[in-house]
Amino acid sequence: MSRFARGVVLAVASLGLVPAVCPGVALPAGAMARAAERAPVEGTWEGAIELPGIKLGISVRLTEKDGVLSGTISIPDQGAKDLPLDKASRDGDVVTFAIKGVPGDPTFRGTLMPGGATLSGEFTQGGAVFPFTLRRDSATNDAAALEGFEGWVDGAMKAWGVPGMAVVIVKGERVVLSRGFGSRDVEGGKPVTDQTLFAIGSSSKAFTCAVLSSLVDEGLLRWDEPVRTWMPDFSLSDDEVARRLTPVDLVTHRSGMPRHDLMWYNSPYPRSELVRRMRYLPLNKGVRESFQYNNLMYAASGELIARVTGRTWEDETRARVFEPLGMTRANFGVVDSQRDPDHALPYREDEGSTVRMNFRDISNVGPAGSINASAADMARWAMLQVSSGEVGGRRVLSADALRSMHTPRMHVEAYPDMGKSGSVMLGYGLGWFIESYRGHVLVHHGGNIDGFSAMVAFLPREGWGIVVLSNLNGTPLPGLVVRHAADRVLGLERRDWSGEGLAEREAAKALQKDSEAKKESVRKSGTSPAHPMEAYAGDYEHPGYGTARIELKDGRLHITLNNITMGMEHWHYEVFNTLKNPGEAVLGDHKVQFITGMDGEVEALRTQTDPLVELTVFTRRPDAELSDPAFLERLAGDYQLGPQRVTVLVKGEGLAVSVPGQPSYDLVAKRHRTFELKGLSGFSVVFTVEGSGKASGLRFLQPNGVFDAARVE
Template sequence: MRLRQTYRKVLCLAVAMAALGELAAAQAVTSFTAAPALSRYIETSMRAWKVPGAAVGIVRGTAPVYLRGFGVRDVRTGQAVTPDTLFDIGSCTKAFTAAAAAMLVDEGKMRWDGKVRDYIPWFQLYDPLADEQVTLRDLLTHRTGVPGTDMLWYGTHLTRAQVIRRLRYAKPDAGFRAAFQYQNVMYVAAGYAVGQAAGETWDAFVQQRIFAPLGMSESDTSAEAVQRSPNHAAPHVEAPDGRVHAIAYRNIDNAGPAGSINSSVRDMARWIGLQLNDGVYDGRRLISDASMQAMHTPQMVVPMQSEIGRVFFPDSMQLSYGLGWFIQDYRGHQLILHPGDIDGFSALVVLIPEIHTGYVVLINLGGGTYRQVLGYHIADLLLHLPPEHWGAYFRRLQTRLASEQKQQVADFMKQRHPATHTTLPLADYDGNYANPLWGPATITLADGHLVFHVFDRTLPLTHFQYDTFLTSAPNALTFTLDARGRVSEFTYSGARFQRKH
């Protein structure tokens, strides 16, 4: 009898707690009292920063408390942005790639410290030590010593496998595991390794193992797929004359695991709910607690004086990178976050563990710093911090960065000796060249000017001095002559292209 009475008390308590939980969840949806003020701020600041469209989602626990679209999807059509409008989330994709790997780590099919060649037998790096020791964790923490190699995928028709194979020719400029160097192609390799370990493509794995259980039914991993959606945002840029216009979609499917996911704030709210609840969503564990902690734990220090630190993370004392996430000390609070950028879009996903809250910002304007302005404003609002004038701060930052870039170009141009000419007639520079990392390239003579063709790009050359030409200042291409006075090679962006005879 006593056991039965105890059981009834426990049962009643459980029912009461469940009811309270449901009540709390219901209240959470309507208890974001700052919503009207936030909406007014977004509408006003978007006009000031010439942003065509944006969407914002805020989540507490698993419940979205704020989902709103602002402005237009496309300035040409004027169609409104909604919480279901799809945007390219850029490098926010990296956290999905890390999560995919985490699921396979939980299943014993991958190891954070497993050698990359366990999953991609033909994977190779230029440095023998790095090549022998490189692990999945190294790929996910940007610490291989290899600098950025975005020219391999950006605007090219190379496949993911072809892009990864070129890494063997990429010379490191830092010690293995010695420095943080943001590296998109290593994430392409990590995603490819996920596919190999799972026996399917990275795209299929993310769709079936992440999107489907979270109910992210509108999200996809392809620039082609998103443009078939009736509710997708168009990418925009601001022209030099200040006008904002739509541009064509940049297809980066060949770098998919590094940045090709398209999603909405409604779908991303579900992703944030999974992160805030330690890998559990809707009562189902998708990722182990240990793997969630690994992804959210600092793995590599990011120097605050770096370009990433200066542009994205002001007012921070410490900055590091986990597995697919930055970890930032922000005004005495920890933020776990990742920004994303690709032509015409910018995005931001932020987790604030101490208040069990996260948010997402999606914008259809590339370049600029409005994403940071809005992102930090929301952080201050949620953490009840004294407001900072982030708009003024980032205006000054943009002005300073533009001034520094202008000065860099001016200093470079001062080195020019104007009264010089090429050693040989221009026709003698015309020919086929090759570099192991970049692949084949050609120099052609058209209408009295040299043109540089590499990957799928055509870059007109302007004479600078002697045998040096510019694609744009200070990007120089310099030809070298052999002992017999014939053009033997040229150097561009630190790469030597040898002439093929």
């Protein structure tokens, strides 16, 4: 202690006083106060006092409890260690402390600079004044900030019933935490590690935007040119929208198309066919008019990548992102993950119990959400986001491209409830949501797919990246873990995010239970279907959504769409209600209305496929025999209708009928050997066929009567 005093006094005696050095550019008082509020002073600070001709190294550890500041100081060059501080205080951005029991009242008075990483000002002793600068010791402070974090995660997982979780936290290119929690396989008792593969769901979208950004950097693509520049066959239900849509519109959810997720979910169609069928899906907004989250547009982005490069989205993502970053375990589908010995199994919560789910292959919309990765893989991805596009000395994206991805491109309508969440949504960038979180820029994107929930987030200005992967369906816990971790590393007052979330969940459950109890109140009692159950059975088609199959099994109707089958109960009149299937996330409690035609036959069904557009109509598919060329030949021929001879002939893949003095009419196949006359509403013909021979006659059904005609040999 006395040795430190003598060293400083000798320096002053021999060289005289040194003018105080200005600690930095002054900010307005209000701005400095706000910066100080955001920047904690707790932690270890390393630096030096600038004495004449030398820099005297010091290490200061500050702690703050109940508003009282205390700490210690060490001066390695003088053999002083952990000397107690005295008169430590903080007034906004100004921090003051002295060394207890040392002659000359050695005192530090410094300013905490914006960002909270530097404390600089004046050191005084015995009337002498010297500048000093202290900077946070990142490793020590980071460890202190996360002290108790792992225990908090364990407790939160238990409270939320989450089987397994992997968490990685990085600071710049340094991994601060990377570990697994809980079980990847509950039944097998297998633990999660930072190498365990999880589905990351929609957190995949930013990878797609990274590939597109690299193509833009290379001049192979332009964000604001029409998509049709590279995909001339790209079509939507509104051709003007399709003509104007650009790549940046595809990935910022501003195409004018609502989600239409039932079109792709569990669909058997490949990505190219999904994109082709988008032309049959109704839009509800104009282009760039409103933010509407849309996975199909990311599927289209994947096809765009393929058209531009001649290689698949998977190949380009692997070559442009995975390989340069060293993401050696990442893949593009749950089928691949299941071949890996260290993969997480998917689970869901059911009345307080954890139940296994089936893996869901969504590779047809892979660019929107099919990537699987480990926490160790995602650490590299997070480093990229906070390191200007370069990791380990290897440039993956240009700094401009990365900055562009993190810049809001589309307004997202969200009420800025600062009291509840401390957040203000700033908008959606290229594969990322951007918000102001308690005064800090937070960039993030979650991901949810059957049995898995994820959150990828980072604080670009502070250089922190946080990734949370879990194997429970639809749990909000990854997002809550991110916010809890952010509060810690930013030194903010910690909120009970888990407790608040649990309270909200219980309130939502109570509301859902109450609403389910009331659903019968809107059901019309005492009604019956208009047809026998077997009359509804058949295939119903929509050019975008595909085939909805209605089958009668054990006296109950069942509906199958995209290989997902649900039982149905009669609701009222011609409306049926699908029964919930715990293993499926869609189609439960879904109303299906059957439509009867003028001929008394069930001709269509309609149901809600997206709440933002009108009900979708699926038209009943004609009987299979009515498209069989051999059967159509049996119907062709001449028929005598009173004094006129009517001719039925095979035309292409269908039939046409010719009546003297009238134009020829194409016949549109229906059911029960019935065809409608195309272009004539209310006119149809029914063929009489017995056994395996030719039709013996036909009957014209018209608004003014029924007319029979016999075959003429």
